[in-house]
Amino acid sequence: MAQREHDVIIIGGGVNGTGIARDCALRGLRPLLIEKHDFAKGASGANTGMIHGGIRYLRYDVKTTKLSCTDSGYIQRIAPHLLFRIPFLFPVLEDDAWGALLLEGAEIFFESYDVYQPLKRGKPHTRLSKKDVLDLEPGVSEKVIGAVTMDEWGIDPFRLTVSNALDAVGHGGAVRTYCDVEAFIRDGDRIVGVRFTDRLTGREETHHAPLVINATGAWGPRIAALAGVHYRLRPGKGIHIVYSHRISNYGVVMIGVDGRQMFMMPHENGTIIGTTDDDYYGDLDNPKATEDEVKYLLQAARRVFPSIDDYRMSRTYVGIRPTVWAWSRNEDLLSREHEFYDHKNQGADGLISVAGGKLAAYRQLSEEVTDIIAQRLGNTQPCRTHTEPLPGAEEAFDVAQYADDLSVPRLSVARMAYRHGCTAKDILQQVEADPRCGTHVCLCEPVTEAEVRYTCQKEHVRRLVDVRRRTRVSMGACGGTRCLHRAAQELAAEAQLEPVEQLLELRDAMCARFVGKRPVLEGANLATEELNQAMHFLTGNLRGYFKAAELMSGRYALTSAKSPAADAPDGDGEHKDPESLTAGPKPPQDRVQVPSLMPEPR
Amino acid sequence: MNAGPARRQERDVDALVIGAGAAGCVAARRLALAGHEVLVLHNGTGATRLSSGAFDVGDDLRDDVPGNSSDPLSPSSARAGMLDVATKRLRHPYAQLSAGARAQMDDAIRFFFDATPGLSWHRSLSLNENLVALTQLGTAKRTFAALRHMAYVGDQQRCAVMDLRDCGGVNAGQIAAMLRHVTALSARELSYVTVPVARVFRGPALGHPAHMARALDADESAQERFVSEVETALAGHGDVELALFPAVFGPDLADRLEERTGVPCRALMALPPSAPGQLLVDALHRGAKACGAELVRAQVSSAEVEDGRVTRVHAEAPGLTVRPQVVVLATGRFLGGGLSRDQVGRETVFGLPLLAEGQVVGDRFIGEFTGPVVDSEHEIFRAGIGYDAQLRPVGVRGAKVAHNLFAAGSVLEGYDPARDASGLGVCALTGYLAAGFALEVLDAAEDAAA
Ligand SMILES: Cc1cc2nc3c(=O)[nH]c(=O)nc-3n(C[C@H](O)[C@H](O)[C@H](O)COP(=O)(O)OP(=O)(O)OC[C@H]3O[C@@H](n4cnc5c(N)ncnc54)[C@H](O)[C@@H]3O)c2cc1C
Numbered sequence A: 001m002a003q004r005e006h007d008v009i010i011i012g013g014g015v016n017g018t019g020i021a022r023d024c025a026l027r028g029l030r031p032l033l034i035e036k037h038d039f040a041k042g043a044s045g046a047n048t049g050m051i052h053g054g055i056r057y058l059r060y061d062v063k064t065t066k067l068s069c070t071d072s073g074y075i076q077r078i079a080p081h082l083l084f085r086i087p088f089l090f091p092v093l094e095d096d097a098w099g100a101l102l103l104e105g106a107e108i109f110f111e112s113y114d115v116y117q118p119l120k121r122g123k124p125h126t127r128l129s130k131k132d133v134l135d136l137e138p139g140v141s142e143k144v145i146g147a148v149t150m151d152e153w154g155i156d157p158f159r160l161t162v163s164n165a166l167d168a169v170g171h172g173g174a175v176r177t178y179c180d181v182e183a184f185i186r187d188g189d190r191i192v193g194v195r196f197t198d199r200l201t202g203r204e205e206t207h208h209a210p211l212v213i214n215a216t217g218a219w220g221p222r223i224a225a226l227a228g229v230h231y232r233l234r235p236g237k238g239i240h241i242v243y244s245h246r247i248s249n250y251g252v253v254m255i256g257v258d259g260r261q262m263f264m265m266p267h268e269n270g271t272i273i274g275t276t277d278d279d280y281y282g283d284l285d286n287p288k289a290t291e292d293e294v295k296y297l298l299q300a301a302r303r304v305f306p307s308i309d310d311y312r313m314s315r316t317y318v319g320i321r322p323t324v325w326a327w328s329r330n331e332d333l334l335s336r337e338h339e340f341y342d343h344k345n346q347g348a349d350g351l352i353s354v355a356g357g358k359l360a361a362y363r364q365l366s367e368e369v370t371d372i373i374a375q376r377l378g379n380t381q382p383c384r385t386h387t388e389p390l391p392g393a394e395e396a397f398d399v400a401q402y403a404d405d406l407s408v409p410r411l412s413v414a415r416m417a418y419r420h421g422c423t424a425k426d427i428l429q430q431v432e433a434d435p436r437c438g439t440h441v442c443l444c445e446p447v448t449e450a451e452v453r454y455t456c457q458k459e460h461v462r463r464l465v466d467v468r469r470r471t472r473v474s475m476g477a478c479g480g481t482r483c484l485h486r487a488a489q490e491l492a493a494e495a496q497l498e499p500v501e502q503l504l505e506l507r508d509a510m511c512a513r514f515v516g517k518r519p520v521l522e523g524a525n526l527a528t529e530e531l532n533q534a535m536h537f538l539t540g541n542l543r544g545y546f547k548a549a550e551l552m553s554g555r556y557a558l559t560s561a562k563s564p565a566a567d568a569p570d571g572d573g574e575h576k577d578p579e580s581l582t583a584g585p586k587p588p589q590d591r592v593q594v595p596s597l598m599p600e601p602r
Numbered sequence B: 001m002n003a004g005p006a007r008r009q010e011r012d013v014d015a016l017v018i019g020a021g022a023a024g025c026v027a028a029r030r031l032a033l034a035g036h037e038v039l040v041l042h043n044g045t046g047a048t049r050l051s052s053g054a055f056d057v058g059d060d061l062r063d064d065v066p067g068n069s070s071d072p073l074s075p076s077s078a079r080a081g082m083l084d085v086a087t088k089r090l091r092h093p094y095a096q097l098s099a100g101a102r103a104q105m106d107d108a109i110r111f112f113f114d115a116t117p118g119l120s121w122h123r124s125l126s127l128n129e130n131l132v133a134l135t136q137l138g139t140a141k142r143t144f145a146a147l148r149h150m151a152y153v154g155d156q157q158r159c160a161v162m163d164l165r166d167c168g169g170v171n172a173g174q175i176a177a178m179l180r181h182v183t184a185l186s187a188r189e190l191s192y193v194t195v196p197v198a199r200v201f202r203g204p205a206l207g208h209p210a211h212m213a214r215a216l217d218a219d220e221s222a223q224e225r226f227v228s229e230v231e232t233a234l235a236g237h238g239d240v241e242l243a244l245f246p247a248v249f250g251p252d253l254a255d256r257l258e259e260r261t262g263v264p265c266r267a268l269m270a271l272p273p274s275a276p277g278q279l280l281v282d283a284l285h286r287g288a289k290a291c292g293a294e295l296v297r298a299q300v301s302s303a304e305v306e307d308g309r310v311t312r313v314h315a316e317a318p319g320l321t322v323r324p325q326v327v328v329l330a331t332g333r334f335l336g337g338g339l340s341r342d343q344v345g346r347e348t349v350f351g352l353p354l355l356a357e358g359q360v361v362g363d364r365f366i367g368e369f370t371g372p373v374v375d376s377e378h379e380i381f382r383a384g385i386g387y388d389a390q391l392r393p394v395g396v397r398g399a400k401v402a403h404n405l406f407a408a409g410s411v412l413e414g415y416d417p418a419r420d421a422s423g424l425g426v427c428a429l430t431g432y433l434a435a436g437f438a439l440e441v442l443d444a445a446e447d448a449a450a
């Protein structure tokens, strides 16, 4: 008999994996979630962040549109603090392929979408004249002949994913980050568990459960291969460019040279433009934005919003869509964006892979998967993920009152409450105890020291890059120049890191940021990077200390073996993803004891 | 406010210096001291203002492994560092300038320190020694000189990092821990404790050392409270020999603290926004003005070159056209505003090509000019304008742009202050030399007129 430490093991800490874990936990099951990096390090943290209602399925499948809108409504109910409305303009330019005809077509199209808008608290479309458009959004090209509006919602995908994970834990689930699943445990034809390595401690562990869900997105087929089974995906790479500030009042639909639709939209405190979609078979852990992709996006944005070049780019980010291999020929499957593969017939009973999906449909997907899990395990509890609030959504929170009482700027408290909902109360308690916690670690966002501390204490942070995903530290205009060293200090204080570890955390977080900045180091962004370099490597003299820290931790040997010269130009000497460094061989000299990188999660 | 069309003012001057950072101020002062009418145009920004309070000349370009081949806590030689740079970085100004020009570094440094009236520097007597400064990141760095009230390693053993309750933006405990680590890597053992200093200001904590510096500056009685709180805190730690603070005070308050507590009180090398950087710029401006140079805030937009001579330089806000005999371009890099790269790289006033490792940056993908990781070498941060042995800017083919145009400071191609440990030293040397070359042109013109 196989042991049963957990009811189900879920591999992959994206929005789907954490969503499934939450659903399982809410139904009284004991899930274990295993994530190789951190929550939302994959596609779930690299998307457009739109909880859209599936307007594009409208062309072939009304049902899916309705479902998507309904689910979007559910997400608004369970995490209202995380959502922000984005009204969109679909401008038609005089040199658009179909010109005025396109405008008519768009109107008819959006009219049919209006039917579903109430499901997600959206407004019906309107038709705008040239003058209307230019009044509302003066930056749009003079060539505009009119526009149609539509209403969508945006979300912080990192917070959505982390909230699901936190809630799973809150209801009896277990989560492990920085654990890389390397093998399955078999009992004949049955999969009964997994073996993984904690990449920060180097320790290997084996865990058992009667069911294993492979929710590793684009990595899925690789995980399946570990069990000797297979399915196909068609991974699609998509990049976005982030601007440091709000550029437009509205989201604006833009058209690429090849006719593809893309968006320029306000997102959090900034603006993003994206996205591309290209087949991708490269390194999943380390995708990078290329010159062509950046140019393609800029060209599309310029056409509809000519002054785009006057604004400050701050970085790019890249994600790989776990797209289902091909549309099935079966009509009623035509518009399904996700598939489940039961590998029983391939000789791996107990392993189910999840392919595809959307951020906007994660809850629905999770429910469907958990239904299967529950049925297999004989659990009859109903799904509650559409009614139970996510952490922070339990009650309202009065920003102004807290801000004024504690003399913390309202904007800071408002942004904190955006991310944490009413949990912001717990964070602000620390400010009450020590007013210095109310000062800012990150001024761009802004993020207070109290929030950084809180996230280190309570949100399964194991590395500095996790703090970034949880709080948006270093995601703003300064690109980490002012805030990363401060966040590193706070993390070090909370997690009792040795200075060597703190240095490595800082370096890796700076490297991770640099990967995103590198393709768009133009204008003010380049000046900021000059400051970043001067502050850390001139005033701080950190290059030498970084190297020494790597040497002492033993990691240096590993990186330098894999990439002969970190300084070599791109190509052969490709640097490893700074976030995917694993514990290396023993230090060459034992001058400083380097214990585990971070304490074990409780 | 501004009624009517802005009228453009026209002016003739002997020398126009564009930029009032370290390089521009040194050049302006030397030109003014020689008795010429000097106008300095600047727009109020720049790297000098952000610098940390240290003055780097050169350091051996070790492979930066503390505790190994080269101990950052042991002083090195600035002169040897200059040579090291000159032999290893062939496009660095130290390598491009003649040995004779390089030999004027002693004069240039003396000149630089005179050019910062009201500031006193801690420095070795000769170029043969660098001192070891301590920074707000808890690290050590070698440099040639530091403002006297800044933290450097002396003969004290037992140090305290002062934990200012008022001041956010620093974590004294972590700075002390990092300093302990850094010290442990070295042959030189120092110990660090953290000493809490009670709050001096009412209201919310101040977000950054520079904020506290400003608040202390503005309030005499707060200064007194601050001094007495520090006194009380240190009284409980009788064995502390050196007290380290974030950069919240200038030299005067540092003196007062030391007088009252009997312990040297110094500021850690500051991170921007940097109070010491501000002190430095203010002093440089004073130094230029004291010799008769006139500083005007304006945005220089373009220049006209006719027959190999800069004839006019145009500025906006206020609208101004200058007809100079000689021009020194000291506009800095991307932070200063002298260089820009917005899909296309260029120098901003004369439109000179931006060069990196001798190649035109132009509109090539920026990724080609950066290394793969944040701390690798990045060609774009060695980028600048080309120049000849007389510091005259040259075009792509190496021909000088104008015989009366000289360049100085970080606008020059070939050096990266963050990797060559020669930031302000290069500015002092090239600012000094550029003025010298410009004086030759002015003198020749005077001779011709006479
Ligand atoms: C550019 C782009 C734009 C998008 N825009 C939108 C949008 O606007 N709206 C929308 O609804 N959807 C959007 N999507 C789709 C959506 O982001 C994804 O479908 C969704 O995030 C997939 O989530 P996931 O959990 O399945 O995969 P992922 O988020 O990729 O998660 C998989 C996880 O598995 C982990 N993993 C891999 N190997 C292992 C291992 N061996 N052991 C343990 N863990 C492992 C990975 O580290 C990763 O965290 C977009 C996607 C992209 C790429």
Ligand SMILES: Cc1cc2nc3c(=O)[nH]c(=O)nc-3n(C[C@H](O)[C@H](O)[C@H](O)COP(=O)(O)OP(=O)(O)OC[C@H]3O[C@@H](n4cnc5c(N)ncnc54)[C@H](O)[C@@H]3O)c2cc1C
Residues within 6 Å of the ligand: A530, A531, A534, A535, A538, A539, B018, B019, B020, B021, B022, B023, B024, B041, B042, B043, B044, B045, B046, B047, B048, B049, B050, B051, B052, B053, B054, B055, B056, B057, B143, B272, B298, B299, B300, B301, B330, B331, B332, B333, B335, B336, B337, B338, B348, B349, B408, B409, B410, B411, B417, B422, B423, B424, B425, B427
């Ligand atoms: C954070 C930081 C820390 C540093 N620490 C140190 C250190 O510890 N030691 C060290 O030696 N060096 C240090 N440096 C490097 C050093 O500060 C610079 O190399 C040096 O200040 C450059 O001086 P500069 O005169 O060439 O240019 P800048 O100081 O940048 O001055 C440029 C000037 O040009 C003006 N300007 C530019 N364009 C225009 C225009 N169009 N119109 C009008 N005016 C214009 C600006 O207003 C400014 O006055 C540091 C730099 C930074 C950023």
